[in-house]
Amino acid sequence: DAPALDIDPFAPDFFEDPAPHHAALRDAGPAVRLTRYDVWGVARYEHVRAMLFDWQTFSSAAGVGLQDFRRETPWRLPSLVLETDPPLHDRTRKVLGRVLSAGALKALRATFEREADALVDALIERGSFDAIPDLAEAYPLKVFPDAIGMPAENRRYLLPYGNMVFNSFGPRNEYFEDAVRDAAPVLAWVQAQSQRDALDDHGFGAQIHAAVDTGELTADEAPIVVRSLLTAGVDTTVSGLGAAIYCLARFPDQYARLRADPSLSKAAFEEAVRYETPVQTFFRTTTRATDIGGVAVGEGEKVLMFLGAANRDPRRWERPDDYDITRPSAGHVGYGFGIHLCVGMALARLEGECVLASLARRVASIEITGPTTRRYNNTLRGLRSLPVTIRAA
Ligand code: HEM
Numbered sequence: 001d002a003p004a005l006d007i008d009p010f011a012p013d014f015f016e017d018p019a020p021h022h023a024a025l026r027d028a029g030p031a032v033r034l035t036r037y038d039v040w041g042v043a044r045y046e047h048v049r050a051m052l053f054d055w056q057t058f059s060s061a062a063g064v065g066l067q068d069f070r071r072e073t074p075w076r077l078p079s080l081v082l083e084t085d086p087p088l089h090d091r092t093r094k095v096l097g098r099v100l101s102a103g104a105l106k107a108l109r110a111t112f113e114r115e116a117d118a119l120v121d122a123l124i125e126r127g128s129f130d131a132i133p134d135l136a137e138a139y140p141l142k143v144f145p146d147a148i149g150m151p152a153e154n155r156r157y158l159l160p161y162g163n164m165v166f167n168s169f170g171p172r173n174e175y176f177e178d179a180v181r182d183a184a185p186v187l188a189w190v191q192a193q194s195q196r197d198a199l200d201d202h203g204f205g206a207q208i209h210a211a212v213d214t215g216e217l218t219a220d221e222a223p224i225v226v227r228s229l230l231t232a233g234v235d236t237t238v239s240g241l242g243a244a245i246y247c248l249a250r251f252p253d254q255y256a257r258l259r260a261d262p263s264l265s266k267a268a269f270e271e272a273v274r275y276e277t278p279v280q281t282f283f284r285t286t287t288r289a290t291d292i293g294g295v296a297v298g299e300g301e302k303v304l305m306f307l308g309a310a311n312r313d314p315r316r317w318e319r320p321d322d323y324d325i326t327r328p329s330a331g332h333v334g335y336g337f338g339i340h341l342c343v344g345m346a347l348a349r350l351e352g353e354c355v356l357a358s359l360a361r362r363v364a365s366i367e368i369t370g371p372t373t374r375r376y377n378n379t380l381r382g383l384r385s386l387p388v389t390i391r392a393a
């Protein structure tokens with residue numbers, strides 16, 4: 001019968017070094033029974049990619065976490081994009097896709113570049129700092145809430161809220177319990193911040209609420225669609241930027257290549273997203289009996305997609321464990337694929353490109369000069385601390 005493993009993908013030894021567990025999962029078969037949670041796990045690139053494209057068989061509407069919304073009350077009101085299937089998904093995604101389109105973001109490029117240069121110059125003055133709070137967190141927390149149209153105060157709730165939600169996709173373990181301990185003020189703030197009157201007239205928030213005036217969204221839906229940006233728009237790019245800085249600090253030959261050609265900053269960010277896969281896992285729920293690479297899977301089963309394992313699958317990637325900024329990393333599943341492909345991808349890439357280009361032009365070297373500690377979260381992969389010393393170019 002089906003291959004089975006007793007691993008726990010939501011535990012410290014998995015978080016600290018997923019590689020051996022990912023290899024065991026890929027090698028055990030196309031789909032593996034995760035006996036600890038009584039769900040399926042899929043880790044090979046070929047099958048993860050196929051699942052992402054087959055939304056009819058592998059649905060998001062029962063939630064993309066371990067919780068099955070058909071059987072349990074969701075921890076929060078479900079997202080109207082992430083946790084829906086067509087046709088509802090089509091309507092809400094169309095609004096977000098327009099607001100966050102590469103064309104819409106052109107107007108932000110100059111601001112994003114200026115903010116990156118200002119932050120990097122200030123960090124050069126300091127010389128030594130912690131690249132996670134002082135750079136990976138500081139930059140998205142400055143540019144993204146501005147782009148949404150949020151007031152300057154109260155941005156401190158964005159990270160705690162993201163931490164809760166990304167933990168809520170996993171089991172109700174200590175990481176979830178710790179994250180939701182004092183949730184009330186944060187949840188109240190998110191609800192208030194998503195309302196039309198809490199957002200300035202020009203940002204992404206106002207543009208989403210304007211879809212009510214055109215009848216594309218109802219007045220009740222708009223705040224939930226805005227909530228999607230508050231949820232997914234910060235903690236993800238924090239992890240992505242942290243991953244990129246960590247890669248460039250660990251692999252100085254790659255940083256030297258970037259220094260020689262700052263136009264490689266977009267590729268360097270993308271390869272970090274493949275290499276570290278900031279969003280490690282998501283679930284789907286089967287809508288019918290099916291098979292994954294010949295392994296029979298029943299109807300109503302939760303299937304965990306290991307995006308991080310797929311992005312290191314030797315069946316798909318040459319030298320998968322090398323961080324190589326000249327590799328063609330197109331096709332990685334770090335942003336998902338198919339109808340739920342990350343709608344904020346262009347924004348994330350713009351942030352990554354701006355920060356890495358500023359570093360490439362202004363900073364001669366990035367050295368890790370203290371102990372790194374990892375953040376434990378049920379979905380997000382990232383460091384808690386990355387002490388570095390940088391030298392001006
Ligand atoms: C490096 C940064 C990011 C990574 C790695 C990332 C990753 C992902 C992944 C893997 C998905 C697919 C989820 C699924 O298939 O169930 C996704 C969807 C999504 N992302 Fe991103 N994301 C990033 C940045 C952003 C940003 C900056 C925003 C908002 C501005 C955003 C908003 C969303 C939304 C709303 C969805 C749901 C789309 C849908 O279901 O149609 N993400 N992201």
Ligand SMILES: O=C(O)c1ccc(C2CC2)cc1
Binds near residue numbers: 236279
């Ligand atoms: O719509 C949402 O609330 C939402 C929450 C988390 C994500 C993760 C994948 C980045 C995406 C969307």
